[in-house]
Amino acid sequence: MEKEDVVSWTAMIAACVQHGESLDALELYWRMEQEGIKPDKIVFVSLIDACSCLGDLRQGMRVHERLHAGGFDIDNSIASGLVNMYRKCGSLTGARSVFNKMDRNDLLSWNALIAGYAEQGDSHEALQVFRWMACEGVKPDGVTFNSIFGAFSSARFLCEGKAVHARSAACGIDVQTVGISLVKMYGQCGSLDDAKAVFDKLASKDVVAWSALIGAHTQHGHGLQALQLYQGMKEEGVKANDITFITLLDACASTGQLSAGLEIHAEIVAAGLESVGFVATALVNMYGKCGQLSTARDIFDRIHPRDVVSCTAMISAYVLHACHREALELYFRLEPEGMKSDRVTFLSVLEACSSLTALEQGRAVHASIVSRGLDSDTGLKNSLINLYGKCGSLKDAESLFDCMRCRDLVTWNSMITTYSHHGRDEISLEVFMQMKLDGIQPNDVTFVSMLFVCSHAGLFEDGCKCFGSITADYSMELTVDHYNCVIDLLGRAGNLDEAEILVANLPEPCSVDWMTLLGACRIHGDADRALRTAQRVAELDPDSLAGKVLLSNIYATARDWDDKGEIFT
Template sequence: MNSLLNKKLHTRISPFTLKFVSSLAVVENPSSFPSENDQSPSHFDPLQFFNDYTKSRQCTTRNTKILHTHLLRTDLLQSNIFIANSLLDSYCKSSAMVDALKLFDFIADRTVISWNMMISGYNQNSLFEKSWEIFCRMHSSGFEPNEFTYGSTLSACTALQAPTFGKQVYSLAIKNGFFPNGYVQAGMIDLFAKNFSFDDALRVFNDVSCQNVVSWNAIISGAVRNGENMAALYLFRQMCRGVFLPNSFTFSSVLTACSALEEVGVGKEVQGWVIKRGAEDVFVGTTIVDLYAKCGKMNEAVKKFSRMPTRNVVSWTAIISGFVHKDDSVSALKAFREMRKMGEQMNKYTVTSILTACAKTSMAEEATQIHSLILKAGFYSAAVVGSALINAYSKIGAVDLSEMVFREMENIKDLGTWAAMISSFAQNQNSGRAIELFQRMLEGSVRPDKFCTSSVLSIVDCLNLGRQIHSYTLKIGLVSVVSVGSSLFTMYSKCDSLEESYKVFQQIPDKDNVSWASMISGFVEHGCADQALQLCREMLSEEVIPDQITLTAILTACSASRSLQTGKEIHGHALRKGVQQDVLGGAIVTMYSKCSAQKLARTVFDMLPQKDEVACSSLVSGYAQNGYIEEALLLFHDILMADLTIDSFTISSIIGAIALLNRLSIGTQLHAHIMKVGFNSDVSVGSSLLTMYSKCGSIEDCCKAFVQIEKPDLISWTAMIVSYAQHGKGAEALRAYELLREQGIRPDSVTFVGLLSACSHNGLVEEAYFYFNSMVNDYGLEPGYRHYACMVDLLGRSGRLKEAALFIENMPIEPDALLWGTLLAACKVHGDMELGKLAAEKVMELKPCDAGTYISLSNICADVGQWEEVLKIRSQMKGTDVRKEPGWSLV
């Protein structure tokens, strides 16, 4: 042994190890171990020796191998199992599990402690599959495990997410008499809780009457982990009524449950328990800060934080996240700078929180500074940090920087970064790049998850592509996930495939409030208000409690279907459930306005504590649409005087009211105000302005209003075409249509009504036929009665009466009274009595009480001198009790 102390080896072995090796010299002969009664300090104590060694920094693989070498020479490993197990423990503590396994296989007389050391050693080094293998070897070798064996093995099963293996271990523990053991029970509870089987965890907890604090803590933390926060509070109350007192671990879990439920009152009671028990440490203090922060009580959170004697990075992150949650980015940054000033090291969660605070256009400079700090601190390798950085740049509008971060994370990209990048493209309306990135995921080794799939579906507007993604979700089983299912049926609804949308909705197993609200809104947007209300009844029959989003959707359905009674019921339900009046105020006012209940709408409006844009716009438009023009103008004036915010919809509504009054002077005053507040380039305001000028007969001002629109949409172009048509400017209307097409805008059926009307007023027969056929062949639009009426009117004005009659007869839809009446009017102009009689007879069949038809036919006969026919027609009017309303004039 003295040879170990030569100069050569002295240079290779640390002094601390030499001390240990020197101590081992006294135990070359096993008989040298001190006896139980020997208290001499000069004797070697192997327990103290290995206890000091494993706790020291000298416990490295190299030093442990040196000790191993000496022990092999002294023959102690064969004769003393304590020394062997201690050396085995040293290998495990120094993470040398390969060497530990070799030593383990070398030990001839293994004990249960030897097996336990190997299992816990593999656990400590995250080699959980090896832990399971060792346990299986132990069981097949006939060794009887103890409670520590079962507990460590259950921990390995938990980490492996292998509840089946865990159940086998637990069954064996019960068989061998460890059923009431708290350590084993806590391990099994933890296994089920971390594998999202809280009911099974609760069953295990209730199986044993002699629970301990560890078991209570395991079940309470398991409830919190599985989102069963109310259950966690109930279990905590049960624990407090028993003999086991909660400790700091219990308080941390319960306070986390209070934070999730935003139960600040209960949280304060728990805080009282903490003070009473003297159980506050840095972790409990942090959860208290987090509770107040998440409940929006930032003053109390800051007060508690400032009184904490010790703070760690989690405490700082909690207070920063609280400010972010309150949308107080300035205070969040201030706290972050203070944290850095205090020398506290940040972690990846701190970084993601502060990046969320900087995700604003006004804080682009701060975001780039945080980016530089991330690079300097080495957090770039954390996928969650990369995702937060991509999201921050996306919110700022710097998609190019988002892409740069994404490219730089090429080697460590995970699903989170892919989802963040796809979401970035989606938020910035870059559907092409989002779909391209999604395709790259499918082609590569990265499998899109629910977040990626939902994001890309949110911007898909091509039915064929949407169906392909639908097939993919079916293939990988994502279609049953509520967020993916909701995105799918929303995509179908957006692509005008309402039937497929509803089919997908029906297949979602666990519909949430968002999915119900989205489907109800989908029906409303497609003009199916009755189906929307039926869906509301189905939702209520399934005992789904509607939230603010769902109630808003239902009120919108009531507005669309003019269902006043149902709307009143929803209003009453909201009042009973304590939904604040201002939350649904705009939707309720809109519902009453659309249902022509203006007094109720005004009553709700006057009761609102805060009048927002929606409520103001709804009431103004309600007054205007229901003919209360003066009230609409007075209300608009009151809004301006009260300095309330007005939006483009409010202005559009009031312009529509002015157009009905035909008061151009008021319109020009309003136009001046619009230019002052900067709404003149808004597409909806501009469209309303040009419509107003058109109805007031000023086509020049109409054109000026159109030119001021920054990006004219289909409605603007259509309004301009209709205005030209109404003022007899057919050539200008056709030119506007060609410009519309050059802009890549797809015309709709209303556009073609304007076009055909322009052709009708200018006698452009051939052009009208061209556009009528183009409507069907080029755009797949089915002509309606208004389109056919325009064509009949055009042919009638051009004197092509027989062609008009033939056109009516060849229509694929049954002609109505308007079409035959249009032909009758043309016959009167051109004096075609024979065809006029036919048209009149058709109108009388469809509308027997229409006095105008009798008068028109009578006038045709009078024009050609057939007075007998005139008398006959007059007598028919008397016989059917049809009376001509007397004419009157304001002059």
């Protein structure tokens, strides 16, 4: 063209947007401005769509500024487009600002705002806007309901979800229109029966619907049912996609179904999806959790490019199966290559450092946590306290604990255990009392630690009070570990009769309980009781040599070898 005018520029920009070339559309607009062509209002409709498709907030704000600078009247269609653009760019503040200035909010703007809050996980605000919309007399459509169903992501929203489901039916919305969103909603809320009931009503069940139902079962620990549903899906002739395979591999990982995982892997290869990033990562996770570490590593080594999710899956697999050195070697090899570790990565790596008491490596990981800006995370700080405690660096553990503004139950338990392992029993008791003063309710792990402290510090009365308070004050069920600790407490205090009676009257005494009593017999030189106890250990665990060795030491100390031979036969 010899000379382009505003109409030709607008047509070209609109054509680019229509065919997904949003970046080219924006570049054309900036060229148009440089060439002195004054845009009209129509071009901004295309530009707003372009920014929405790109999710580019900076460009979107520039276009919005140009719209204002041009003195154009922002009618409802453009305002609705702006609300949607800000929502897709992740700026709900911007979306709400435009929305609030509209003379009359249309259905498109309401839907955009509800979808924005749902996408950002703000279920409460999404529901509030939905109710506000009803008060304004705006009738919702299928898009509205699909968005609001996506906002209900936990069991606490099940009642609201059911109420909105009933509202959609009352508005004449066909189940086929919102069925998949309903299956996902009921699945996220943990109501699998409702999810299946909606699924069964769908006249047409495509791979997305099947994947939603399979995912719902996998998410709530029903991996075997998820695999059974997949068989039904295949019988219906529906082919799985990458999302289906990822969900199925998660089901195999959670249930340890290696044979099913191998079959699914073969289907993935046949579908040509093995090299797809998220599918490959799911394979690493499945093989890792099923104990096939060499296969997991082989797949991991073939992933290019690797992301933090795939790296974390491999490291976590090593840690899960106590291959802590391999986990650290992989982490310290990948970190210099630019792996941006996240919270989950660091938790696994810190567990490996704690298990190996690798203090220097732990300090290096701590430095990386700080550099990533994650040092305020309570879970990571708890893991660091545990690491420093196990590595003997009590000062570092104390420093972290003292600086924490938000301490949860795990924080207090970690600090109690750390002091206990360092022989600071009195301080452990002080921390326990401070924890209760701060309104933190102890759990079974807390009481195991406290009973251990009382036993090893010789605080018999405190230990008995602590044991009694488990059921009396906190209405908690006593565990095997609680009983084992109190048996040790009684034994160390010399109350062997009470300890033996307690073990004998346990609902299901195990060899560990009797071994604890046998250890007390050694402390107090009670050879006769030791023989009875060792016999019970041998009955419960015939292959164990520990009880026999301990009994031998008791008799050797007492110089009384008569009648002991029968325990070794």
